[in-house]
Amino acid sequence: MTRAISLRDVSKVYSRDVVAVDRMSIDIAPGEFVVLLGPSGCGKSTVLRMIAGLEPITSGELFLDGEEASHLPPAARRLAMVFQHYALYPNMTSRQNIGFPLRIESPHEDGGARITEAARLLGIEELLDRYPGQLSGGERQRVAMGRAIVRRPSAFLLDEPLSNLDAKLRNRLRAEIATLTRHLGVTTVYVTHDQAEAMSLGDRVVVMRDGVIQQIGSAREVYRLPENVFVAAFVGTPRINLLRATVHAPLDSRMSIDFGTQRMQLPHPLSPDHQMLRVQMGREITVGLRSEAARIASPEEMRPTEALLNGVVQHVEYQGHESLVHVTTGARPADVDGLEAPRPAAGQRTRRAARAEGPGRLRRMLARQGRPGGPAPEHPPPPTASGRAGGALVVRAGTEVQPRIGERVPLLLDLDQLYVFDSEGHRICPAPARRPRIDS
Numbered sequence: 001m002t003r004a005i006s007l008r009d010v011s012k013v014y015s016r017d018v019v020a021v022d023r024m025s026i027d028i029a030p031g032e033f034v035v036l037l038g039p040s041g042c043g044k045s046t047v048l049r050m051i052a053g054l055e056p057i058t059s060g061e062l063f064l065d066g067e068e069a070s071h072l073p074p075a076a077r078r079l080a081m082v083f084q085h086y087a088l089y090p091n092m093t094s095r096q097n098i099g100f101p102l103r104i105e106s107p108h109e110d111g112g113a114r115i116t117e118a119a120r121l122l123g124i125e126e127l128l129d130r131y132p133g134q135l136s137g138g139e140r141q142r143v144a145m146g147r148a149i150v151r152r153p154s155a156f157l158l159d160e161p162l163s164n165l166d167a168k169l170r171n172r173l174r175a176e177i178a179t180l181t182r183h184l185g186v187t188t189v190y191v192t193h194d195q196a197e198a199m200s201l202g203d204r205v206v207v208m209r210d211g212v213i214q215q216i217g218s219a220r221e222v223y224r225l226p227e228n229v230f231v232a233a234f235v236g237t238p239r240i241n242l243l244r245a246t247v248h249a250p251l252d253s254r255m256s257i258d259f260g261t262q263r264m265q266l267p268h269p270l271s272p273d274h275q276m277l278r279v280q281m282g283r284e285i286t287v288g289l290r291s292e293a294a295r296i297a298s299p300e301e302m303r304p305t306e307a308l309l310n311g312v313v314q315h316v317e318y319q320g321h322e323s324l325v326h327v328t329t330g331a332r333p334a335d336v337d338g339l340e341a342p343r344p345a346a347g348q349r350t351r352r353a354a355r356a357e358g359p360g361r362l363r364r365m366l367a368r369q370g371r372p373g374g375p376a377p378e379h380p381p382p383p384t385a386s387g388r389a390g391g392a393l394v395v396r397a398g399t400e401v402q403p404r405i406g407e408r409v410p411l412l413l414d415l416d417q418l419y420v421f422d423s424e425g426h427r428i429c430p431a432p433a434r435r436p437r438i439d440s
């Protein structure tokens with residue numbers, strides 16, 4: 001039997017007024033796979049532990065299959081939790097480890113058939129007589145999953161189960177977990193701070209920040225229609241380009257978005273979304289543009305839904321099937337509070353290295369490079385910790401485009417894929433009320 005899990009205004013306050021989860025509400029349908037995604041410390045594990053009954057709820061209610069369950073002890077909830085640190089008993093074989101919960105539940109029953117069934121589902125039948133010390137990390141995590149499956153739980157609660165594994169194994173096990181939980185039809189809540197993992201796994205993704213839900217939606221929805229600048233920045237690789245700008249809307253000429261050093265004219269007649277931007281005149285906005293929404297091409301090739309910016313190639317990341325071209329435009333980058341340290345691009349520096357350098361230095365560097373008032377810089381600055389210099393747009397380019405570092409290039413921006421966020425970070429374009437249809 002699989003179950004529905006509902007949280008109503010659930011909060012968790014730890015000692016010394018640490019609000020780990022702030023009035024969280026969500027309904028998870030039976031058999032659904034939901035991923036809790038957010039930066040370290042945003043409260044994901046706390047939510048999972050409250051569902052499991054390992055952590056008391058400070059206020060609000062938890063329902064399992066519509067029944068208030070906040071008071072139930074963990075065992076009575078029939079939920080199986082799998083942690084990042086798969087705590088297998090070192091002196092027990094895989095068979096004994098998997099069978100352990102059965103021995104606790106019914107000491108006199110022979111759980112052999114159920115152990116074999118769990119091992120078969122996980123493809124670890126040959127490993128049943130080995131000890132944890134004789135298994136690889138991935139195999140140990142499979143045994144840990146076996147221990148969760150064998151109890152035939154009504155839901156799985158998985159807390160970063162793959163984060164100890166190397167990238168290749170993680171990808172493989174990720175696909176296996178998705179297939180397995182679907183096959184078993186069991187409700188699954190999966191915690192991760194890895195946005196790529198979240199996007200590839202869940203029916204729905206719950207993006208959290210500082211204990212508060214930012215958005216709930218399918219992977220496609222949170223990518224295509226982020227409700228705020230935090231979700232836009234947290235979801236997607238490479239990270240969305242975010243630039244500070246203002247709206248320039250004179251009565252006698254065309255509306256444009258002013259990046260300080262360059263203005264981008266909006267096509268006439270204005271789309272309904274762009275008409276809404278007039279209200280923002282005089283206020284700072286944040287423009288968001290994913291790397292696939294801009295292309296390096298001659299202005300003669302410009303389509304009616306495109307607008308032009310000029311830039312200078314500062315860095316090229318060769319990816320084989322495409323390149324990520326970093327183009328400085330002189331625009332100022334927008335900071336987003338609460339994101340983790342910048343995610344390093346492939347082959348670039350680690351979070352630890354970025355932290356060692358300190359946020360102050362990075363910010364000052366970004367501020368210097370984004371100084372308004374001058375043309376696009378002639379001599380491109382070096383890439384920063386986030387893999388891009390201040391204000392540099394990261395643009396995908398096919399193998400036919402081979403830009404040289406220092407080259408001036410025209411950028412054609414697809415206005416249908418342009419996001420605008422107000423000074424509070426809420427998305428105003430595309431307007432929330434006029435959501436484009438999302439094909440599944």
Ligand SMILES: Nc1ncnc2c1ncn2[C@@H]1O[C@H](COP(=O)(O)OP(=O)(O)OP(=O)(O)O)[C@@H](O)[C@H]1O
Pocket residue numbers: 014015018019020038039040041042043044045046047193
């Ligand atoms: N037992 C505790 N006592 C006090 N504060 C706690 C306790 N457990 C967690 N916290 C705090 O609550 C907040 C949320 O922690 P939680 O572990 O739920 O976050 P998370 O999103 O799962 O982080 P991570 O991805 O790093 O595991 C953090 O600020 C954390 O320091």
